[in-house]
Amino acid sequence: MKVAFWPGCVSKGACPELYVAMQKIAPVLGLELMELYEAPCTGAGVLSEQNPELAYSLNALTLAMAEQMGADLMTICSTCQGVLSGAQYHLTRDEALRERVNRTLADSGFQYRGTARVKHLLWLLVEDVGLDRVAGLVKRRLSGLRVAPFYGCYILRPEEHLGLREKPERATYLEKIIELVGATPVEYHGKSKCCGFPMLTFNREVSLKMAGKHLLEAKSKGADVLVTPCPLCHLNLDGQQPDAARVVKEPIGTPIFHLPQLLGLAFGFEPAELRLNHHVVNTRLALEKVELKV
Amino acid sequence: MKWTIEVGRYDRTAGDGRGEVRSYPPPYENAPQRRYQTFEVDLPDHAMVLDALIAIREYQDESLVVRCACRSAICGSCGMWINGAARLACITKLREVARDGKVTVEAPPSMPVVRDLVWDMTPFWQKNRAVLPWLENKEPVPQGEEYRVPNAAMENLIQEVSCISCGVCVMDCESFAVNPDFLGPAALAKAYRYVADPRDAKTHERLGRYSQPNGVWDCTHCYECVAKCPKGVAPMEQILKIRKLAVEAGYRNNSGTRHAVAFAESVAHSGRLNELTLMPKSFGLFNIRAQLQSLPAAFNMLRAGKLPPLLHPKVPHVERIKAIFKKVGGMFSS
Ligand code: SF4
Ligand code: SF4
Numbered sequence: 001m002k003v004a005f006w007p008g009c010v011s012k013g014a015c016p017e018l019y020v021a022m023q024k025i026a027p028v029l030g031l032e033l034m035e036l037y038e039a040p041c042t043g044a045g046v047l048s049e050q051n052p053e054l055a056y057s058l059n060a061l062t063l064a065m066a067e068q069m070g071a072d073l074m075t076i077c078s079t080c081q082g083v084l085s086g087a088q089y090h091l092t093r094d095e096a097l098r099e100r101v102n103r104t105l106a107d108s109g110f111q112y113r114g115t116a117r118v119k120h121l122l123w124l125l126v127e128d129v130g131l132d133r134v135a136g137l138v139k140r141r142l143s144g145l146r147v148a149p150f151y152g153c154y155i156l157r158p159e160e161h162l163g164l165r166e167k168p169e170r171a172t173y174l175e176k177i178i179e180l181v182g183a184t185p186v187e188y189h190g191k192s193k194c195c196g197f198p199m200l201t202f203n204r205e206v207s208l209k210m211a212g213k214h215l216l217e218a219k220s221k222g223a224d225v226l227v228t229p230c231p232l233c234h235l236n237l238d239g240q241q242p243d244a245a246r247v248v249k250e251p252i253g254t255p256i257f258h259l260p261q262l263l264g265l266a267f268g269f270e271p272a273e274l275r276l277n278h279h280v281v282n283t284r285l286a287l288e289k290v291e292l293k294v
Numbered sequence: 295m296k297w298t299i300e301v302g303r304y305d306r307t308a309g310d311g312r313g314e315v316r317s318y319p320p321p322y323e324n325a326p327q328r329r330y331q332t333f334e335v336d337l338p339d340h341a342m343v344l345d346a347l348i349a350i351r352e353y354q355d356e357s358l359v360v361r362c363a364c365r366s367a368i369c370g371s372c373g374m375w376i377n378g379a380a381r382l383a384c385i386t387k388l389r390e391v392a393r394d395g396k397v398t399v400e401a402p403p404s405m406p407v408v409r410d411l412v413w414d415m416t417p418f419w420q421k422n423r424a425v426l427p428w429l430e431n432k433e434p435v436p437q438g439e440e441y442r443v444p445n446a447a448m449e450n451l452i453q454e455v456s457c458i459s460c461g462v463c464v465m466d467c468e469s470f471a472v473n474p475d476f477l478g479p480a481a482l483a484k485a486y487r488y489v490a491d492p493r494d495a496k497t498h499e500r501l502g503r504y505s506q507p508n509g510v511w512d513c514t515h516c517y518e519c520v521a522k523c524p525k526g527v528a529p530m531e532q533i534l535k536i537r538k539l540a541v542e543a544g545y546r547n548n549s550g551t552r553h554a555v556a557f558a559e560s561v562a563h564s565g566r567l568n569e570l571t572l573m574p575k576s577f578g579l580f581n582i583r584a585q586l587q588s589l590p591a592a593f594n595m596l597r598a599g600k601l602p603p604l605l606h607p608k609v610p611h612v613e614r615i616k617a618i619f620k621k622v623g624g625m626f627s628s
């Protein structure tokens with residue numbers, strides 16, 4: 001299956017391990033990634049806040065690029081997914097907006113038509129590749145590993161942009177994947193809450209408190225590791241975890257896997273191939289539970 | 295139909311042996327414990343959670359304390375946690391939330407509790423007052439007739455004036471959960487109502503006031519209040535409108551604005567986000583304290599081999615992206 005692949009700025013920046021892990025698992029899943037090298041940043045909700053039309057236009061360009069490739073667009077970042085889904089939601093419903101945006105794009109040689117779907121890897125796995133097929137690819141069952149899903153915000157809210165009204169089960173896909181790789185999902189309140197990243201620069205203390213508290217909750221429920229579909233959540237939960245631990249005044253030490261890393265382990269890749277040795281929070285203890293070494 | 299209702303009860307006798315006592319995990323670890331009692335009720339398929347609570351109080355345990363009045367999402371009294379999420383009990387059907395016929399209700403752990411399902415709204419009203427929720431009349435006040443304003447101006451406020459002050463948004467607000475000083479979604483939505491009212495004379499002062507710490511920039515953009523509000527107020531959307539207006543009005547000396555500007559500059563320049571310069575620029579280059587605070591995390595990431603590439607190449611054909619910025623206007627247009 002060919003997909004127009006939008007890696008997002010973070011997997012190309014501060015979370016290179018996500019990009020690497022995605023490249024590893026794609027051929028196993030039979031996904032041919034046609035990367036959108038020429039597409040702009042989605043604006044991550046920051047641009048749309050001050051100038052929505054700017055964000056709609058930039059994202060219409062990205063969507064149009066996928067359309068030209070004749071493929072659906074796949075993201076590996078909840079924030080990108082949220083912004084692209086939101087743009088598409090408005091562009092399909094508001095004809096005047098669509099016309100204005102297409103006038104803006106006229107010189108670029110691209111026009112937005114709305115023919116490509118936008119799907120996060122998580123949705124694609126369940127809805128297009130199929131859980132049975134993914135299950136058949138598992139070579140190493142991660143039995144005994146207790147994995148807490150961390151959805152965060154933008155892959156769940158707002159529901160109407162993200163198709164959760166039609167498909168409420170999208171809020172349970174992470175658990176399905178965790179079970180499928182042989183691990184045990186950990187249930188906890190914070191799984192669909194905010195990691196705090198969007199306000200890291202506005203109010204560092206509050207942002208890190210959010211991250212720290214969710215981590216402590218997951219840990220108290222016995223999680224060995226968290227898995228997230230969003231690299232921005234990863235930045236706060238992993239990258240900032242030592243600082244978050246200082247803010248909540250308790251040690252944490254719970255590693256965070258990106259979704260493709262969890263799958264990669266189950267598909268038989270070695271931790272280092274998935275750059276699990278390049279996290280801020282050491283992944284060693286969690287990996288030892290499934291008899292792996294970094 | 296038979297329903298099982300688990301009620302988290304709180305009073306001075308919590309933990310006296312009746313019902314299972316539970317405390318809350320973070321971020322609510324400081325919330326007082328509840329004891330959970332289970333009741334069976336027989337109610338039709340279309341019954342609401344509030345119907346079940348009233349049935350329990352009327353026929354099984356008259357000591358159960360629950361606050362309600364209108365039963366139709368107008369009075370805003372019966373906000374509570376239903377299966378761990380903020381909702382109004384009067385418009386939540388048992389069947390939409392029940393798991394295997396069971397529903398758990400409790401006072402939200404983010405709020406002080408008076409008793410059982412009744413939580414203390416004092417903090418809620420304090421915050422409402424803090425945004426000065428009244429009109430400061432523009433002079434001259436028309437004599438002998440009403441203030442006339444265009445319809446469109448009022449239509450803009452319809453969302454906010456639908457607010458019934460139930461507190462549902464606040465009890466599940468992410469930022470409020472860890473920072474009780476945050477003004478919160480309901481009060482800030484109310485604030486927008488006065489900012490956008492053409493009769494108000496203090497728009498500029500208001501924007502400055504709401505841009506202060508614990509104001510609009512302390513919202514983490516999580517959509518939780520939008521998802522939870524039973525009246526379509528979409529508080530976060532109103533907060534974002536205030537942010538935009540405040541920036542336009544010149545309240546730019548805050549990291550929120552600097553972050554937005556640095557973000558836009560980066561995308562306009564290279565097509566992509568430059569994470570390396572975003573953080574320091576957001577703090578303000580001379581905010582030494584904030585710069586130092588962010589250093590350990592940057593160092594940890596560097597050590598893990600996670601720092602963004604030092605060279606930030608432009609995406610191919612970046613001129614297409616620049617053209618969009620030029621046409622639609624960069625950051626603060628429209
Ligand atoms: S969007 Fe902002 S105001 Fe609304 S719940 Fe989240 S942090 Fe609170
Ligand atoms: S904004 Fe909505 S949820 Fe919040 S108090 Fe008003 S009606 Fe209730």
